[in-house]
Amino acid sequence: MPAKTKTTRATSESRPGPRSPAASARRPSSVRRQARIHSGKAHVAEAATSAGEAGPGLTAPAAPTTDNWPVHPLATPHPAGGGNAVPPQWRADLLDVLITEAQLARRVQELARALTHDYVGRDLTVVALLTGTVVFLADLLRRLALPLRLDFMGVSSYREGTASRELVFTKELRLEVRHRDVLLVDDILDTGRTLLAVKTRLAALGPRSVRACVLLDKPARRVEPVQAEYAGFTVPDVFVVGYGLDFAERYRNLPFVGILRPDLYAR
Ligand code: IMP
């Protein structure tokens, strides 16, 4: 793994219980309206898919859970392909394009469909981790056909070599999340240390539920037993950049996800 100075990330989970009539009455009318519109279809689909909870490559959740709120099958990560031509201006930096712009767009749309289905009628607060989520988040948010609130948390992991070291919270939540359904959004789930730390921190704020949505999942490097309920792609144990992900704060603006040349970080 590259010698990174600083990265940002997180994710979470806790458990949605049954929604109380009182909570429902407090919800904005747009939320209640949407719940009515979608509720019939949602029940049929949920009943049919409740077995498909954790997808392949995901480990057991860290926190004990009594959650029986089904996760849509589209939440299961797809294997990332690779073998795509690197644009000439990036050939000195990248070995391969692992996930193309078109593949990203298709998968983000699918994740948005799954999330829209699962969060209908809930009081959704999206909590995104700075900074690697910015591109993914902007694309995902615009495809969520739901009323929601948005906030950010900052978490930095100071790394050296392949080891994640101490985690530092650099920005706290501004919004109240007590009794809310929180969706944590992060760029990549690697060792899981960040996700575990953020889930734990959020759980202490008393949300009704906390789930995680990550663009990429790198299960080969997992150290902590955490999972993301929603994941875009499973990636192999290579260092990836682009679509928000950085190496030493560079490459975030690439419109695709590429594999960084190991000689760039091995020096
Ligand atoms: P963790 O090990 O799951 O806690 O992740 C630590 C940090 O490393 C995260 O902020 C990620 O953004 C970053 N990270 C892990 N793998 C990659 C990668 O392949 N490319 C870019 N950043 C990565």
Ligand code: MG
């Ligand atoms: Mg990062």
